[in-house]
Amino acid sequence: MASESEVEPRLVAGRPQLLLLCRPFIGLDQALSSSFQLLRPWESPLPRDRFLAAHAAGIHALLSISLAVVDAPLLDALPALRFVITNSVGVDHIDLAECARRGVSVANVGTIYSTDVADYAVCLLLDVLRRVSAADRYVRRGLWPLAGDYPLGFRLGGKRVGIVGLGSIGCEVAKRLEAFGCLISYFSRQRKPSTTYTYFPSVCDLAAASDILVITCALTTETHHMVNKDVISALGKNGVIINVARGALIDEAELVKHLMQGDIAGAGLDVFEQEPAVPKELFCMDNVVLSHHTAIHTSESFVDVHQLIIASLEAFFSNRSLLTPVLDCRSL
């Protein structure tokens, strides 16, 4: 493995360098610049590969913003890199295997977004069942006096909710929906003995026993298109799917087909397979609610995450334990 002095870059005189991949929110940039010498490739006249080559020797840490990809070619260009931190929970934009091979530790932001994402998932679900956005459009178009009462929605209480991935976000969703009288079941890689929710050993079994699926798991090669045609069909004609995780967890084309044919009752989607592209067939449907991958975007979470990112970087550079590691190579 690399020698100790390479694995543990310390805070030397002046601020350590931090490579930023993609432009951060201005508050974060300002907060980081007091502790770190920020390298902003988009500000350089040099093409990115030349910029990286010029600075590579001093880059031990990089911050991936807005899911900027960290792949093998990038890692090859940064031989001194030892730490990648992303301002997201998901790490599907980071090649973890390649990082592990090179001894590059990876951190995300842990559970910091769980509250806001759970709130958003519940809001999407209420909106789909009670047609809030569709009814709001109806009112704003002046249709209430002209076309009369809006069609009835569907009750949430008593519905069977299947959580796909009972991690931090999934647990927060479950806790909230219990208060609405929902019955909670889940699928997860492993059964969780500490919960009383009903475990199902496959997503398909979960779907068959649920009225609503809420997707809150990580996207990996194993979970890609996990919610496929069989799962969607098992959920059934009255089923509703809420996705606040990653678009590619669902076979989007199949979902759209089911929606068009009335083989599923509705969907609330914050994420899509090819963002920002959204299947246009969905735009005229009143039984879907669409948002632009924004479940984490609250002022409160931004303050929290900025503090966490700075603390994480400081922990790394001070050789203390990483705060929210996904891959910790430093003990090797």
Added chain:
Amino acid sequence: MESLGVLLPVPMNAYLESELARRYKVFRLWESPPERRQDFIRANAAAIRAVVGNSKAGADADTIDALPRLEIVACFSVGLDKVDLAKCRERGIRVTNTPDVLTDDVADLAIGLAIAVLRRLCQADRYVRSGAWLSKGDYKLTTRFSGKTIGIIGLGRIGLAIAKRAEAFGCPISYYSRSEKPNTNYKYYSNLVDLAANCHVLVVACSLTEETYHIVNREVLDALGPKGVLVNIGRGPHVDEPELVAALREGRLGGAGLDVFEQEPYVPEELFGMENVVLVPHVGSGTNETRNAMADLVIGNLEAHVMNKPLLTPVV
């Protein structure tokens, strides 16, 4: 035995109507043109012994006076603001409503509206549908719902159900009521302006009476403030609507989630252009399951009355 004559002032629900028609003689007031409705009532008064009312129309003093054989008003709602309760008591007319069966749906909608306003969900949906989402990482910062203090006006069945849901989001709960309720840990305010000044989301969940008419007035809205959100799942007249529109227009109020309006189905058009409001057309109890349950309760009350049995959900 004479079939019960039932006056239905407005269309309400197809299932309810067909169940009424199966059992009773139904007089559909809206089938007469407005100027002929008094005549219609007069002509059929001898046969009408029951009225089925809802949030739009019920049994006001004039209607009760015109129906000398009226025995029961069965409301297809929990709200009784369209029924002259005093006059019913005076005349010995029974009144029933539909409590409990709609509590959960109304509470669900209250929370849904609160989160939708704070998180700008309807705006996001409009944005995506317009095709304007062209770059990843395009977003605006919204306001977290979890942990926000919820102020509830009226801690009855619906108010308590809203509180229970909000607690699951870590929201501290405060309330204003005619009197403090025993057996709750929620913070009581004896003054509505104080409640408004000390909460982030103010939810109207009380019944509409003379005392609560325009209970949410300019002073309350100003106390709720530029970051505050009003949610109304009660009745439109709980809120001074022109003051509400002005407060939103001038930024003195942060946002509003509204299911009810003073002059339904008319909604102030100025609200149509605002991003910080969510507007829905009185759908609080509007699910298939709940409306069916409400209809069953109306029928159940009328049947009990006809059979001289105890009414299921009497108010008077």
